[in-house]
Amino acid sequence: MTLRLFGCVCGQFHSPGAGMGMAGDRVSVPIPFYVIEHPDGVALFDCGLPAAMCDREESYLKALQTQDLDVSLTPEETLTAHLERLDIDPARVRYAVISHLHFDHAGGLRELPNATVVVQRREWDAGFERETSNKYGLRKRYFDLGHQVRLLDGEDDLFGDGSVTCIPSYGHTPGHQSLRVRSGQGDHLLVGDACYHCGVVESRWFADHADHVAMNRSLDALLALRAPETVMVFGHDPAQWGDAPVLPAARA
Ligand SMILES: [Zn+2]
16 A cells, blocks of 8 residues: 545635735635555544534634634534545544644544644643743643644654655744655645745735744745645645645545
């Protein structure tokens, strides 16, 4: 079996366009996560929204709505529903590599009982430190769930064969990381919220809460990693999903 990479959209995020560095009063952007089937086990990169957000009454969703933000999630879009369509039992997911601890990236962890969470140490520490967790909006209820945790200090070769590499890309949050996946499908750089969408490569628009100096440095470093054939997959780019998704969603 060779490595297979899938992309799944786990709901949509709705915000003022200005909150995403996009034109328009109101924009809706996809919330993707990624599934890697490797001969040594299944790894996810991010895990989408918490399934509890299918319920419009979920408490944190209510809190977001007071800030002019909203998400939508249907039962068909949850992490578990996507994995089932890929014939993957959530209980056999070996690694949940998390770009960062925001609820729309770590939210699905509750659905992965046996996964080892793979995260940068400085992100995990920030999540438990009162001031940084408040500043960056890192909510323990979505990640402090008793999983085994593998803390990284920089780059890491996940399976030891060079196919899947964690790459630190700090700035959006203190320990944000990206993932490079090399497979028969090509060379993919999953950059998460180091770059929300294609336009940010030029505009360098970053969220208010973020460390802009670090974000510029991280984005420059990610761009420098690209080979001519590399496909960059952005954190929340409507143009990469929809009718012509940048990655397949399920086995053909
Ligand atoms: Zn995000």
